[in-house]
Structures are given as structure tokens and as C-alpha cells.
Amino acid sequence: MSNTIAKYYKIENEKLIRLKRQCPRCGRFMAEHSNRWTCGYCGFTIFKKEEGP
Numbered sequence: 266m267s268n269t270i271a272k273y274y275k276i277e278n279e280k281l282i283r284l285k286r287q288c289p290r291c292g293r294f295m296a297e298h299s300n301r302w303t304c305g306y307c308g309f310t311i312f313k314k315e316e317g318p
């Protein structure tokens with residue numbers, strides 16, 4: 266049973282990694298914050314408008 270769970274989480278992890286956003290300016294991965302995405306390289310910021318309460 267524990268093997269099945271471990272496999273499941275591994276798949277979920279790969280999905281999360283793919284969902285990471287890339288900066289439209291410089292193409293680097295952006296850091297996720299509670300309400301926005303920011304690029305640590307050029308400072309580009311995307312606000313999460315759709316994820317409201």
C-alpha cells in the first residue's frame with residue numbers, strides 16, 4: 266500500500282513542477298508567492314487575479 270501512495274505523490278510532484286510559470290521576458294522560472302508570481306532575474310511580476318477568495 267505504501268508503495269502505491271509513494272508513486273502517486275511522485276506523479277503529483279512532476280505535475281506541480283510542470284505548472285511552474287516561466288517569465289515571459291527572460292524565460293526563467295518564476296517564484297510563486299501567495300498572490301503573485303515574480304521573476305527573481307528581471308523582476309517581472311504576474312498577479313493572481315483568478316485565485317480570489
Ligand SMILES: [Zn+2]
Pocket residue numbers: 288289290291292293304305306307308309
Ligand atoms: Zn524574468
